[in-house]
Amino acid sequence: MSRNYKTSKKNRVNYIYYSANGQTVEIKPNGEGITDTIIATLHEMDDLEVDANRRETYHVPIHLDAYHGKDEEDANDYNAYLIDPTPNPMESLIHSIEKAEHEEKLDKLRLSIETLKPQQKELIQKVFYEKRTNVDIAKEEGVTEAAIRNRLKKIYENLRKKI
Template sequence: MSRNYKTSKKNRVNYIYYSANGQTVEVKPNQEGVTDTIIATLHKMDDLEVDANRREAYHAPVHFDSYQGKDEEDVAERNSYLIDPTSNPMESIIQSIEEEEHEKKLDKLRIAIETLKPQQKELIQKVFYEKRTNVDIAREEGVSETAIRNRLKRIYENLRKKI
C-alpha cells in the first residue's frame, strides 16, 4: 500500500504494517527477535518510499519533457529525478543489524581494554594508536621483538576471553 506521509518521530517506537487486504500487523521491539534497529530501518524504508512517490508525482511530470532525445527517444535514465535511489530493503536491514552488532563488539572491547594492567594498556596504545612497530617498541624497552610479540599475544588472548 502506498503511503502519502511519513510517521512522526515520536510515533516510531513500533511499526505498523498495513496489508493490501486492510489488515494491520504491529511489529514491536523485543518481541520475536525484533530490535529497535529493525523498527528504525522499516521506518526509514517507508520514508524513502514516501520521498520516491513525492518525487515521481512532482518531478517526473515536470522534468520529463526535458529529457527527450532529438529523435523523441526516451532518455529517462539520465534524469536524476526519475532514478529510484533506494537500495535493496533486505540489504538495508542486514547492514543495520551488522552495524549494531559491530558497535556492541566495540563496546565490549573498550570495557575489556579497561581491565588490562597499565603496562598492557600502554603497549596497546603504542601499537594501535601510535602505529609503532614491535621492533621499535622492543628497542625502547630494551627487550627482544619476540618478547613484545609474546606480550601482545597474551593481551589478545586475554581480550578474546573477555569479549
C-alpha cells in the first residue's frame, strides 16, 4: 500500500506489512530481536517509496483523466502519450496511395508551370519561393496590389485547368 506522507520518528510504533497473498506481518520495535537499526532501515525503505511516489505524481505529465475527453470519448487523437507507435497496415497503404497521388499532382504542377509565360513564372517565383508579399511585388513593378492579385488569379486558373 503506498503512502503520500512520511511517519515521524516519535510515531514509529509498529510496522504492518501486507504480503501478496494477503497475510499481514506486524513488526514492533524491540520485540523478538527487532532492533532500532532494523526499524530505521525499514522506515528508510518506506520513505524512499514515498519519495518515488511523489516524484512520479509530480513528473508524470498525464493522469488517468487524460485518457478520456469531456464526452468520455477516447483521447487517443489528442494525447501524444496514448498514440500506438506500431504502424497500421491499412493506414500505411492509404498513406502510400495518398503520397503517390500527391507526387503525381506535384509532377503535373511542375510541368504546368513550365508552360507559363516568363513573366508569370517570375511572379510565381517571387510569391512562392521568395515568400514576398503582393504589396512588395506591386511596389517593385509599379502597379497596384490588386493588379498582382488579378495576375495570380489568372495563373491559378490556368494551372488548375492543366492539373
